[in-house]
Amino acid sequence: MLDGKILIVDDNKSVLSALELLLQKSYKTIVTISNPNQITSFTDLKDYDVVLLDMNFSSGVNNGNEGFYWLRCIKEIAPDISVIMITAYGDVELAVRALKEGATDFVLKPWDNKKLIGTLQAAYQLSKSRREVSGLKQKEKHLTKIINKDNKYIIGNSKVLRDVLAVTRKVAKTDATVLITGENGTGKELIAREIHKCSKRNDEVLVSIDMGSISESLFESELFGHTKGAFTDAHEERMGKFEAAHKGTLFLDEIGNLPLSLQAKLLAVIQNKEIVKIGSNKAIPVDIRLICATNCNIDLMVEEGLFREDLLYRINTINIEVPPLRxxxxxxxxxxxxxxxxxxxxxxxxxxxxxxxxxxxxxxxxxxxxxxxxxxxxxxxxxxxxxxxxxxxxFLFKQRSQTSQKELDTTLDDMEKNMIENAVSKHNGNFSAAANQLGVTRQTLYNKMKRYGL
Incomplete structure (x- = not known):
C-alpha cells in the first residue's frame, strides 16, 4: 500500500463508492466528496497527492466548464498536486484543453480499472517528484541566502563615498559588466556585493574568485569545471565557477593579475556566454552578471601589451573607482x-x-x-x-622608510621613471639585467623607456 492521499470529487455517489472500493487497497487515505464547493474548505489540500475531479456537476450541463473552474482553484491552492479529470462526456478537444490548463491526465467513464490504477499511480509519482523539486528549490533558496549573507557593511557618509554608492546602486539595476578599481584595502569586494544585493539577481548566488590565486594549470578547471577522468586527479566531475554562478553574479577579483595566455580563454567565454568543461565537447550556456576588480592601472597595462584591449572593453562597461581612505x-x-x-x-x-x-x-x-x-x-x-x-x-603603525616631502609629492610615473633609470644605470645599460631586476620583460622595459623618453 502506498502512503498517499487521494481526493475524489464527483456528484454521483455510486461513482464515489466504486472508486473508493477500487483504490482503498492501494492508498492509505481515500477521501470522497460530492459537492465541489467543499474543495476550498480543505485546509490540508496541499498534503493530498492526487485529485480525481469530475468535470460536470449541474444537471444537463456537459461542457466541462465547471471542472475547469475547480481545476484552476485546486492548482492555485496546491500547484504541485496532480489532478486527473474524469467525465462521461469527453472528446479529444476536451482532453487537450484539460492538459493545457494543468490537468495531469484525462479519463473517460466508464473506466478500465487496470488503466485507471496505472494512471493514478503515475500521477501519484509525479506529485511526489514535484514536491521533491519544490523542496530542493526552497532548500537552494535558503542556502543561497546563507551564502549571500554578509556581515560586512559599507561604513561612512563622506561625499566621495555617497557619490560612489549612488553610481553603484544605479548600475546594480542593470546587467552591465562593471570594473571596480582602486587601491588595495579600499573595499572593492564590498562594492561588488552591494551591486549584487541591489540587483535583480539578488535571490541567486554571488560567486567570488581571486584571479591572482589561480595557477595557469588550474585556471580552466576552476572557472569552467572538468569531467571525471579528464586528467590524472579528476576523480569526479567538478562544476566550475561560471556554472556555479549561473543566473547569479560572478565576481573576478584581481583581474589585472590574469596572464595574457589566459585572457583569450576568458574573453571567449564572456563573448559566447557558454563554457566547455575540460574533457567534454558539450557547450553549457551560462547566464551571469560579471563584476571584476583590480588595483592595477589597466589602461597602462593595455598600452604595454600586458592586458587585452578587447577583454577590457568586455569587462568595463561601467567603471567604479573606489576612493582611498585618505x-x-x-x-x-x-x-x-x-x-x-x-x-x-x-x-x-x-x-x-x-x-x-x-x-x-x-x-x-x-x-x-x-x-x-x-x-x-x-x-x-x-x-x-x-x-x-x-x-x-x-596605536602603532608599521614602520616605513623615511621619505621626504618631495618624494611624497612625486607621481607614480616619476617614481617609475626613476626606478628604470636607476636599474639601467646600475647594470651599465644591460637591458636584460635591468628588466630582470624590475620584474618585467625586455619588451615592457623598452616600451616604458620609449614612453618616458629615456
Whole structure:
C-alpha cells in the first residue's frame, strides 16, 4: 500500500463508492466528496497527492466548464498536486484543453480499472517528484541566502563615498559588466556585493574568485569545471565557477593579475556566454552578471601589451573607482568606532573608548593600506590594550622608510621613471639585467623607456 492521499470529487455517489472500493487497497487515505464547493474548505489540500475531479456537476450541463473552474482553484491552492479529470462526456478537444490548463491526465467513464490504477499511480509519482523539486528549490533558496549573507557593511557618509554608492546602486539595476578599481584595502569586494544585493539577481548566488590565486594549470578547471577522468586527479566531475554562478553574479577579483595566455580563454567565454568543461565537447550556456576588480592601472597595462584591449572593453562597461581612505577623512571615526566595537566584543573587552589624542593621531595618518590597515591597527590595539581608554600610544603603525616631502609629492610615473633609470644605470645599460631586476620583460622595459623618453 502506498502512503498517499487521494481526493475524489464527483456528484454521483455510486461513482464515489466504486472508486473508493477500487483504490482503498492501494492508498492509505481515500477521501470522497460530492459537492465541489467543499474543495476550498480543505485546509490540508496541499498534503493530498492526487485529485480525481469530475468535470460536470449541474444537471444537463456537459461542457466541462465547471471542472475547469475547480481545476484552476485546486492548482492555485496546491500547484504541485496532480489532478486527473474524469467525465462521461469527453472528446479529444476536451482532453487537450484539460492538459493545457494543468490537468495531469484525462479519463473517460466508464473506466478500465487496470488503466485507471496505472494512471493514478503515475500521477501519484509525479506529485511526489514535484514536491521533491519544490523542496530542493526552497532548500537552494535558503542556502543561497546563507551564502549571500554578509556581515560586512559599507561604513561612512563622506561625499566621495555617497557619490560612489549612488553610481553603484544605479548600475546594480542593470546587467552591465562593471570594473571596480582602486587601491588595495579600499573595499572593492564590498562594492561588488552591494551591486549584487541591489540587483535583480539578488535571490541567486554571488560567486567570488581571486584571479591572482589561480595557477595557469588550474585556471580552466576552476572557472569552467572538468569531467571525471579528464586528467590524472579528476576523480569526479567538478562544476566550475561560471556554472556555479549561473543566473547569479560572478565576481573576478584581481583581474589585472590574469596572464595574457589566459585572457583569450576568458574573453571567449564572456563573448559566447557558454563554457566547455575540460574533457567534454558539450557547450553549457551560462547566464551571469560579471563584476571584476583590480588595483592595477589597466589602461597602462593595455598600452604595454600586458592586458587585452578587447577583454577590457568586455569587462568595463561601467567603471567604479573606489576612493582611498585618505580621501574619506570624514569616515575614519565611523570606521574606527565600528572596528572598536567589533573587536571589543570578539576579545571580551566591551565598552572600550578612544582618547581624543588617539583620534587626532589616526586622523593625521595617511593610511597607505586603507581600510584594511585601519582594521588591523584597531584589532592589534584592542588585543594589547590594558585600560578601558585607548590612547595615542596604543596605536602603532608599521614602520616605513623615511621619505621626504618631495618624494611624497612625486607621481607614480616619476617614481617609475626613476626606478628604470636607476636599474639601467646600475647594470651599465644591460637591458636584460635591468628588466630582470624590475620584474618585467625586455619588451615592457623598452616600451616604458620609449614612453618616458629615456
Amino acid at each position: 580621501e574619506r577623512e570624514d569616515d575614519i571615526i565611523s570606521l574606527l568606532d565600528y572596528f572598536l566595537n567589533l573587536y571589543g566584543n570578539k576579545y571580551g573587552k566591551k565598552g572600550l573608548k578612544i582618547h581624543k589624542s588617539a583620534q587626532k593621531k589616526l586622523l593625521n595618518y595617511n593610511w597607505p593600506g586603507n581600510i584594511r590597515e585601519l582594521q588591523h591597527t584597531v584589532e592589534r590595539s584592542v588585543i594589547l590594550s590594558e585600560g578601558s581608554i585607548l590612547t595615542a600610544d596604543d
